[in-house]
Amino acid sequence: MADHILVAVAWPYSNADIHVGNLTGSYLPADIFARYHRLKGNNVLMVSGSDAHGTPITVKADAEGVPAEQVYQRYHARFIELFQKLGLNYDLFTSTHTENHAKVSQAIFLALKENGYLYTEEQKQWYSESLKKFLPDRYIEGTCYICGYDNARGDQCDNCGNVLDSSQLINPRAKADGSTPELRATTHYFIDLGKLEPQVVKFLESRKSYWRPNVVTRSLGWIRTQGLRGRPITRDLDWGIPVPVEGWEDKRLYVWFEAVIGYLSAAIEWAGISGDKEAWHSWWTEASARSYYFIGKDNIDFHAILWPAELAGIGETFANIFEGKSGKSLNLPYDVPANEFLNMEDRKISGSRNWGVWGLDFLERYDPDPLRYYLTVNMPETSDANWDWDDFVRRNNNELVATWGNLANRVLSFAYRNWDGKVPWPGELRVADETLIKTVDAGFDSVGKLLEGVKLRAALGEAIRLAGEVNKYLDEQAPWSAIKTDKAGAATTIFVALNAIDSLKILFAPVLPHTSQLLHETFGYSEPLFGEQYTETKKDNLGAHTVLRYRTGAATGSWAPSNLQARTKLQEPKPLYRKLEPEIAEEERKRLGNLREAE
RNA sequence: GGCGAGGUAGCUCAGUGGUAGAGCAGGGGACUCAUAAGCCCUUGGUCGAGAGUUCGAAUCUCUCCCUCGCCA
Numbered sequence: 001m002a003d004h005i006l007v008a009v010a011w012p013y014s015n016a017d018i019h020v021g022n023l024t025g026s027y028l029p030a031d032i033f034a035r036y037h038r039l040k041g042n043n044v045l046m047v048s049g050s051d052a053h054g055t056p057i058t059v060k061a062d063a064e065g066v067p068a069e070q071v072y073q074r075y076h077a078r079f080i081e082l083f084q085k086l087g088l089n090y091d092l093f094t095s096t097h098t099e100n101h102a103k104v105s106q107a108i109f110l111a112l113k114e115n116g117y118l119y120t121e122e123q124k125q126w127y128s129e130s131l132k133k134f135l136p137d138r139y140i141e142g143t144c145y146i147c148g149y150d151n152a153r154g155d156q157c158d159n160c161g162n163v164l165d166s167s168q169l170i171n172p173r174a175k176a177d178g179s180t181p182e183l184r185a186t187t188h189y190f191i192d193l194g195k196l197e198p199q200v201v202k203f204l205e206s207r208k209s210y211w212r213p214n215v216v217t218r219s220l221g222w223i224r225t226q227g228l229r230g231r232p233i234t235r236d237l238d239w240g241i242p243v244p245v246e247g248w249e250d251k252r253l254y255v256w257f258e259a260v261i262g263y264l265s266a267a268i269e270w271a272g273i274s275g276d277k278e279a280w281h282s283w284w285t286e287a288s289a290r291s292y293y294f295i296g297k298d299n300i301d302f303h304a305i306l307w308p309a310e311l312a313g314i315g316e317t318f319a320n321i322f323e324g325k326s327g328k329s330l331n332l333p334y335d336v337p338a339n340e341f342l343n344m345e346d347r348k349i350s351g352s353r354n355w356g357v358w359g360l361d362f363l364e365r366y367d368p369d370p371l372r373y374y375l376t377v378n379m380p381e382t383s384d385a386n387w388d389w390d391d392f393v394r395r396n397n398n399e400l401v402a403t404w405g406n407l408a409n410r411v412l413s414f415a416y417r418n419w420d421g422k423v424p425w426p427g428e429l430r431v432a433d434e435t436l437i438k439t440v441d442a443g444f445d446s447v448g449k450l451l452e453g454v455k456l457r458a459a460l461g462e463a464i465r466l467a468g469e470v471n472k473y474l475d476e477q478a479p480w481s482a483i484k485t486d487k488a489g490a491a492t493t494i495f496v497a498l499n500a501i502d503s504l505k506i507l508f509a510p511v512l513p514h515t516s517q518l519l520h521e522t523f524g525y526s527e528p529l530f531g532e533q534y535t536e537t538k539k540d541n542l543g544a545h546t547v548l549r550y551r552t553g554a555a556t557g558s559w560a561p562s563n564l565q566a567r568t569k570l571q572e573p574k575p576l577y578r579k580l581e582p583e584i585a586e587e588e589r590k591r592l593g594n595l596r597e598a599e
Numbered sequence: 600g601g602c603g604a605g606g607u608a609g610c611u612c613a614g615u616g617g618u619a620g621a622g623c624a625g626g627g628g629a630c631u632c633a634u635a636a637g638c639c640c641u642u643g644g645u646c647g648a649g650a651g652u653u654c655g656a657a658u659c660u661c662u663c664c665c666u667c668g669c670c671a
Binding site for chain 1: 601602603604605606610611612613621622623624630631632633634636637638639667668669670671
């Protein structure tokens with residue numbers, strides 16, 4: 001029976017381009033996992049979108065003198081371009097700046113309020129008389145009260161690195177006009193996390209046995225040592241989702257509170273545009289559905305604690321408010337396989353210093369599958385990993401090209417040349433043939449189990465190992481010698497090797513979809529392994545937003561061993577991957593740290 | 600300072616009680632279908648330090664050192 005798998009992917013903040021660290025942290029593992037489940041025949045719903053709200057975006061917009069919406073739209077378009085080029089198959093990649101998302105977020109707010117999990121409290125916040133508005137911490141500068149640095153930001157000091165309490169800044173001034181702000185009282189809604197703590201702890205304990213230790217121990221440790229405290233969920237801003245309470249028109253929902261709701265609102269939006277408004281329930285209210293949240297470690301608190309707290313707090317009330325009828329409560333996360341960070345040449349990736357490799361930039365010079373390969377084989381699943389250009393070239397040449405690409409190429413070209421462009425007719429299988437087929441077929445189980453457990457690195461390693469087994473088999477059988485004296489025997493060997501490669505193509509497909517597709521076509525199949533991506537523009541009363549979508553179409557890829565038939569016509573084989581010159585490592589390193597042209 | 604993660608071969612990392620592993624790099628060999636790829640053999644580690652539990656510890660406990668992250 002097919003399972004319902006919700007693949008919930010981190011929402012990129014739409015004020016900067018996506019770099020390889022972001023990709024390996026969440027977007028790529030999500031796609032690999034989703035592709036595997038699609039091949040398995042499960043019902044996958046992979047959703048995400050641009051995080052359009054919040055002060056980083058308004059700060060950037062103010063600096064450029066353009067509306068916040070323009071900044072978000074620009075990066076949103078670039079995200080979609082990258083995801084198409086890299087083949088990240090979102091069922092829906094949308095945005096938080098939609099009417100639907102606002103409605104869902106407001107319903108969650110109201111459900112929490114009705115269930116008694118919200119309260120209001122007065123805070124002191126900087127207010128600018130000249131600008132006539134409250135200023136978020138990022139809009140304040142002043143002298144750091146820890147190190148005395150003159151140009152500390154309101155939320156953090158760039159000199160000593162400490163996180164600051166903006167109300168303690170010495171000589172505060174408004175970034176916008178240099179005026180001196182004053183602390184003024186302002187009232188905000190808070191989510192009563194203290195009250196929800198027992199439910200969150202119970203949730204975490206129930207997941208403890210199979211979650212990654214760094215996610216669950218860290219979360220439980222956090223709660224054990226400091227306990228959960230109320231946290232504000234509204235702000236004095238004008239860019240964002242209005243607070244659905246009379247008299248609160250000039251405040252907005254805090255972006256941390258509303259962005260995580262996107263996993264739900266995007267599923268609801270997807271159902272709406274797919275023609276079955278109720279379809280999202282299969283992933284959200286059916287107890288047998290499983291949800292996996294692919295995020296970087298900086299987001300663990302939001303997904304392992306705060307989002308579950310929101311979900312626990314709304315209970316069944318959400319259905320009453322949002323759908324106007326009674327319904328079931330929403331599923332809590334099944335797993336949160338958060339990744340650690342990827343460093344760049346031993347240093348932290350930094351956008352402002354241009355120390356990193358940006359996805360779109362990379363794809364101007366290299367193909368998508370080598371990037372997917374390197375980021376997977378080097379994925380920071382258990383600890384921080386490091387992007388090293390020499391290592392990238394080595395792994396591309398020694399593993400991807402030599403072990404796998406060359407295997408496919410040597411066997412296909414041998415078959416193509418000696419058997420008239422067709423899969424040769426095998427004789428009776430010998431012990432070695434049976435053994436190899438059995439070994440490769442077992443990969444559907446072993447690689448599958450690893451993918452299912454979100455051990456993507458190990459899964460890829462296992463697939464590479466199996467490719468090595470085929471290389472060994474070929475060496476033992478030496479069909480290039482056998483063909484001179486025993487063409488029938490050589491035909492059997494080549495048939496078996498082709499069969500193995502046809503299977504390996506599927507085992508590699510979640511990680512290397514583009515080249516697996518190429519191989520698939522070389523083997524003469526006409527239907528594609530996967531469906532296709534496309535974009536659409538949707539309009540609502542907040543304006544227009546482009547969405548990235550996915551349709552299965554004619555795809556027939558399936559997680560099962562090859563059923564290759566003798567005499568199948570092959571396409572002329574071409575190398576799957578390019579060898580890279582070692583010199584490119586040095587060239588690429590030179591690009592690091594240079595300031596880019598503003599996009 | 601608190602919490603968390605990590606410290607295993609030159610490099611990147613697997614390995615949670617039972618004779619130290621993989622890939623790459625280094626050395627040697629046979630082969631030649633293939634993107635000078637693949638295959639076979641091989642050098643190399645007191646598993647951060649010390650103590651303890653155990654018949655047995657990289658693996659469990661304690662103390663300490665180092666790196667990273669979060670928080671204060």
